[in-house]
Amino acid sequence: MRSLLEAVSYLREYDKLANISEIARRYFAMNAFDGVLTIIGVLMGNLVAGVNSAQIVLSTGLTTSIAMGISGLWGAYLTESAERKRDLDEVSRVMLTDLTDTRIGRASRAAIFIVAIVDGFSPFMAALVVLLPFFLAGNFEDLTWAYYTSLGLALFTLFSLGLFLGHISRGRMIVYGIKTVLAGVVSIVISFFLGVSG
């Protein structure tokens, strides 16, 4: 219990030093948004192509989600570590000491780890939520309801992300919600017409 409290206290300190929660929050919103829109693309592709197998939709959706997760994890790890290393090196140069093994260095490493995890998991989890109806659709003949439920779930997830962003900005949450949903609707409509014309 004591070590858990100590870990929380260290995390709080590192958060303050390395601004972890603000950056992680930004990555979370941005990548969950990416994840939902990508899965909308996968779903619409399957829908307009007339795929009527939950297994095919799930395998394309899940492989896309895993790729997004790995992309987020790797991308955030590489960019964050490069940025943080540069910042730490710059302060170390001015201080004329190596700051790697100080609280600043440890906070910097914790930030890289946490941000990479958030960046990897947010699109993956968002995509999983949207694909949820297809996990239950295995026993049904017609998948139309699963497609529409998934798309509805995608728009709902986008709306929730918008509310979250509105809450962060202390702006009008509903406006942010409508803006994010609009992106999903635009994506669905364009995919639909591409499918019809194709």
Place this chain on the structure above:
Amino acid sequence: MAKIRRLVLDTLKPHEPNIIDLANVLSELTGVSAVNISIYELDRKVENAKITIEGEDISFEQVSHLIEDMGGTIHSIDEVVAGKMIIDDAATLQD
């Protein structure tokens, strides 16, 4: 060995952790009763801080280790008071 009762240090530190955090952790050390930190020079990435510590039995090793762990470096020890009580430097004719 005589107990150190006051230390005045000239340090260089990054802006973060700020002096509130630094004062907090220094004041939690055993043997420390009070800490005063003031910034007397500010640069883009770093700042110079004068740290005054008073207490019953200050451990310089612990203090310097903590300052370094917080990313700072001690440039000089500007004043030390050790013994049974705190005394200030005596005024002389030259002053």
